[in-house]
Amino acid sequence: MLDRFLFRRIDNAQLVVFRICYGFLVSAECYGAIITGWVRKTLVEPKFTFSFIGFEWLQPLPGNGMYFYFAIMGTLGLLIMVGYKYRLSAFAFAFMWTGVYLMQKTSYNNHYYLLMLLAFIMAFFPANRDASLDAKLNPNLKSHTMPNWIRWTIILQLFIVYSYASVAKLYADWLDFSFIDVLMRPKKDYFLVGELLQQKWVHVAVAVFGILFDLLVVPALLWKRTRKIAFAFSIFFHLFNSYVFRIGIFPYLSLAFTVFFFEPQTIRNIFLKTKNITITKVLEVPKNRNVIVGILGIYFFVQLLLPLRHHTFQDNVLWTEEGHRLSWRMMLRGRQGTIQFKVVNKENNEVKYIKLDDYLTNKQKNRVASYPDFTWQFAQRLKKEYTEKGMDVQVFVRSRVKINDGKYYEFIDPEVDLASVPWKHFSHNEWICPSQNQ
Structure with missing residues (x-):
């Protein structure tokens, strides 16, 4: 039963068309990051970047290096789009994008994480078997079929993303619409819709629609009777997000994903113009069947568990942020804080x-x-700087933080020397003060 589901050969038109869209969009993302100044502001102008903990060694290239880095990624996107040296191009892009993702988190976005996962998924998929330069140059490569597990890998990944995003919205500040108000205030000057976005009824509509869309869109796209309606809602939802929240290629990438929900022949007729292809749905179980099933099982087991890990930490994730990343908790809170760092020389108590x-x-x-x-x-960086000067120091912090429109509360224990405590990846960091009804 499992083999018949996973390894039945199906039309690969969905994957081929998605490859073209994916390649174009990641190219636009990379070139656009240069043109809009994102690379300059995020990776060139800062004296250093805040990488993921454990990857502090991964810093931007000096000088104009990051402009060339993104230009290369943009070019790799074009090669993916046309399907030339596809495997090499796709893996090169995946590793380079992962490097950018890990070397800075000041501009962290769940969408960047999704693109990192997708980049590796696409690198392993045979997306260059049709409508590609690779297939044209090597006719033996050409194929109109793929195993069914490829399509369902994308669908299941999307289902996980959307489902966790919906459940995460079921908290007080979303359900009383106060966070929607916080989100919309900076949009007041938007052309035509700025004042509209400040209306209470719009906040209610955005909150309710956000929960229901994330929860239902994948099942609705899978069911033929609701597919066209769900697609229409998807167009509205993602174009709304694109204009209001300015989140780059990701609304359009989300729309591109919908090709996996429509009939392959429909996709082929519209985009590939190859109407006379006959697909024989035969079962071909590969010799590495157990490897494929094992990898898929482990991957999705991790994807299902990661978004739940914040429940293993003490206190509320909205306050502590422990377990927030890699969990599809998208557009849920705004944080503001005040902070003062005090460096104390251990030898003479100079402050x-x-x-x-x-x-x-x-x-x-x-x-x-x-x-x-x-x-x-x-704090660790300050300690390193003073150590290089021959000074043994302590670093203390006075910090107050507020979530959304809440009150400011003390956030970091001012008596703890942050220079001397390790970062705990898998348990609560006790120097984070307890939440106050967050």
């Missing part, structure tokens, strides 16, 4: 208060003041 402007960009300052891992990493 120095750190001027953050000497080290950080405005966006980095906001993260250091509001997110515990940023605070800890900056």
